Amino acid sequence: MDQFVIEGGATLRGEIPVSGAKNAALPALAAALLTEEPVVLHRIPRVRDLATMANLLRHTGASVDTDGETLRIEARNLTHPEAPYETVKTMRASSLVLGPLVARCGRARVSMPGGCAIGTRPIDLHILGLEGLGARVTQTHGYIEAEAAGGLEGRKVTFGRITVTGTEDLLMAAVLARGTTVLENAAQEPEVQDLAAMLTKMGARIAGAGTPTITIEGVERLHGTEHTIIPDRIEAGTFLIAGALAGEDLAITGCDPAHLDALLEKMTACGINLKTGPDSVTVSRSPGFRAVDMTTKEHPGFPTDLQAQYMALMTQADGISLVTETIFENRFMHVPELMRMGASIRTDGRQAIVAGPRQLSGAQVMSSDLRASASLVLAALVARGTSIVDRVYHIDRGYEAIEQKLAAAGARISRVRG
Ligand code: EPU
Numbered sequence: 001m002d003q004f005v006i007e008g009g010a011t012l013r014g015e016i017p018v019s020g021a022k023n024a025a026l027p028a029l030a031a032a033l034l035t036e037e038p039v040v041l042h043r044i045p046r047v048r049d050l051a052t053m054a055n056l057l058r059h060t061g062a063s064v065d066t067d068g069e070t071l072r073i074e075a076r077n078l079t080h081p082e083a084p085y086e087t088v089k090t091m092r093a094s095s096l097v098l099g100p101l102v103a104r105c106g107r108a109r110v111s112m113p114g115g116c117a118i119g120t121r122p123i124d125l126h127i128l129g130l131e132g133l134g135a136r137v138t139q140t141h142g143y144i145e146a147e148a149a150g151g152l153e154g155r156k157v158t159f160g161r162i163t164v165t166g167t168e169d170l171l172m173a174a175v176l177a178r179g180t181t182v183l184e185n186a187a188q189e190p191e192v193q194d195l196a197a198m199l200t201k202m203g204a205r206i207a208g209a210g211t212p213t214i215t216i217e218g219v220e221r222l223h224g225t226e227h228t229i230i231p232d233r234i235e236a237g238t239f240l241i242a243g244a245l246a247g248e249d250l251a252i253t254g255c256d257p258a259h260l261d262a263l264l265e266k267m268t269a270c271g272i273n274l275k276t277g278p279d280s281v282t283v284s285r286s287p288g289f290r291a292v293d294m295t296t297k298e299h300p301g302f303p304t305d306l307q308a309q310y311m312a313l314m315t316q317a318d319g320i321s322l323v324t325e326t327i328f329e330n331r332f333m334h335v336p337e338l339m340r341m342g343a344s345i346r347t348d349g350r351q352a353i354v355a356g357p358r359q360l361s362g363a364q365v366m367s368s369d370l371r372a373s374a375s376l377v378l379a380a381l382v383a384r385g386t387s388i389v390d391r392v393y394h395i396d397r398g399y400e401a402i403e404q405k406l407a408a409a410g411a412r413i414s415r416v417r418g
Contacts, residue, residue, distance in 0.1 A: 002396075004389040004403055006380035007412035008362055011285075012247040014409050018236045018255040019045040019400040020069065020229035023093075023305075024191040027168040028198055028229060029053045030096040032073035033062060034104055034172060035202060037224030041071045044229060045400045048393070052091045056083055060101065075104075082109035085142060089114055091397075095123050096165055098146060099173035102135050107147045112139065117369040119328035125163045129170040132157040133177055154179030154218050162187050162298045167214070168195050175204040177218040186214045189299040190259045194230045201225040233259040234305045235399060236281070238374050240264075241309045242406065243283030244272045245316055246381045250409060253280045262302040266292055266310070270317060291319035291356055296327050308334045308375035314354040315343040316382060323352045333368035334375045340365055341379050341387065362387040367394040374399065381411060 020043030029050070032039035044050055046069065054064045054071065060082070062075035081101040088094040088111040101108035113123060127137050127144060134153040135146045154177045157170060167187040172195075174181035186192070188210050196209030202225045205217035236255035243250035244267060257264065257276045264281070267274055270289045275282040291314055296304040304327040314321045315338060325331045332352055335345050340363045344355040362385035367373030373395040380387035389395075392415070395402060403413045 001390065001418050002392050003416045003418060004377060004392050005414050005416055006362070006377065006387045006389065008360070008380055008383035008385060008387065010246065010381070010410050010412045012243060012250045012406070012409040012411055015251045015253045016239045016405050016409050017253050018231045018239070019043070021045070021191060021194070021232040022047055022049055022398045023164070023234070024194040025050055025229045026053050026093045027096050027165070027172070027191065027195045028227060029057055029071070029073065030100050031172055031195060031198055031202070033057065033060065033075045033078065033097060033100040034176060035222040035224055036076045038072060038074045039224050040226040041073070042069060042226070042228040044069050044071050045232060047400050048397045049091050049093065052087060053093070056087045056094055056097060059084065059087070060097065078105050081105040081107055083111055085111040087111075092116060092121060093165055095126055096169055098126055098144070099130065099169035099171070102130060102146045102148050103152055103173045103176040106149045106151065107145070109143050109145050112142050112144055117333060118331045123166070125159055125161070125166040126169045129157045129159070129166060130173060133170070133173055133181065152177035154181040154216070156182045156184065158184040159186065161185075164189050164192065167192050171195060171199065171206070171214065171216065174216040174218060175199050175206070175222065179218055181216045181218065183214040183216070184212065186212055187298060188212060190230055190233065190256070198225065198227040201227060230259070231255045234303065234371070236260060237263045237303070237306045238309050238378070238399070239405070240267065240281055240283050241313045242378055242381060243285070244289070244313060245285065245378060247283050247285055249282055249284055251280050251282045255279060255281065257281055262300060263306055266294055266302065288318055291317035291321035291354070293322040295324040298327070304328060304331060305371050307331060308371045309378055311335070311345070311352060311354060312338065312375040312378040315345070315356050315358055315360065315379065317356040319356065321354050321356070323354060325350045334372035337365040337372070337376055338379055341383055343379070359384060361385055364388040364390065367391040370394050370398045374402075377402065377413070
């Protein structure tokens with residue numbers, strides 16, 4: 001298993017370019033299943049989850065050709081409308097094909113996701129939503145089977161809690177349903193908006209994406225399109241925090257600062273030096289910056305996907321901060337690892353109290369999930385001495401060449417293949 005070896009204390013300068021958003025690209029690939037015409041997607045990040053999704057599409061019968069960051073998908077004949085266990089167990093977002101496959105083929109078979117490091121993460125709301133649109137859903141042998149032989153029916157679906165991929169799954173199901181679907185208590189994330197923009201280009205009729213109520217007028221068929229994925233706000237946020245810890249005029253380029261509002265507000269409240277441009281943010285290390293409490297929330301709140309990285313930042317802030325995780329029940333796996341590096345953190349349920357600043361010292365630490373690993377890399381950048389971050393396959397799921405991007409800005413980080 002690959003490791004990162006990181007020598008702390010280097011200053012990051014210059015530019016770090018942001019890739020396309022993993023969590024916008026994944027539903028975009030699934031949406032290509034809704035038409036038999038070719039779909040061309042640009043700015044697809046070269047990360048493992050996207051390779052997994054491309055293989056899943058191939059498994060269903062679609063062809064997927066890759067040329068750098070561009071993908072050409074043609075879903076002419078979907079001979080196997082299913083997501084097998086092997087795929088779903090490595091990537092829970094595989095459930096995103098459920099909605100499009102039922103809408104397009106009238107049936108779908110998707111493995112139930114198993115356990116996950118950050119929480120139980122059920123997909124009951126996807127299932128309830130599809131049933132709401134008239135699908136018959138059964139569960140056998142670890143698989144969910146959904147059927148709507150006569151097509152789906154537009155209806156009102158109210159999500160019991162806000163779910164990002166659940167909203168996307170239902171949006172993709174509803175675009176080909178008969179009549180009008182109204183999704184209430186929908187997720188408002190930029191990734192949902194990007195999916196709606198792509199579907200609209202394909203001929204879908206969608207209003208209200210980016211608000212809690214999305215209205216979809218079903219159409220009979222969708223056509224092919226070409227679409228460029230939005231920048232990855234979580235990757236951008238991770239590098240911004242790297243800059244706040246170890247940067248000197250470090251520019252994070254090719255991002256959309258409007259998608260980073262919640263983080264930028266927090267960093268400003270901390271007293272961190274930021275300069276926002278139209279598609280970049282420049283950040284510098286700001287000695288003596290303040291600790292500020294943070295609670296994760298659905299968009300436009302502070303993203304749970306930046307909670308671990310924010311906690312790494314708080315270990316270097318002046319004072320005590322309370323970090324509260326409201327989205328997932330078990331997303332503090334980075335805490336014991338940060339403590340091994342010398343951080344002072346106490347957790348109680350979904351709350352963590354961080355006392356800073358603490359001089360961290362390099363240690364051998366273990367990645368447990370994608371964002372937790374990112375926080376360990378950030379901590380290692382400011383730790384005294386050498387850190388070894390194990391199991392970086394977690395980070396490879398969602399960050400494109402993170403070690404190369406950081407090294408190009410001056411970080412002393414290398415990958416040891418194992
Ligand atoms: N939930 C249910 N039932 C459902 C669906 C969700 O109870 O049917 C619960 C979840 O267990 C969780 C909460 O609702 O407690 C929110 O989960 P959500 O469905 O919004 O998460 P997701 O769609 O599975 C996406 C991202 C995650 C990100 C979350 C929250 C993708 C592919 N994944 O997951 O990204 O953390 O939204 O913003 O878009 C990551 O990139 O590292 C990552 C985990």
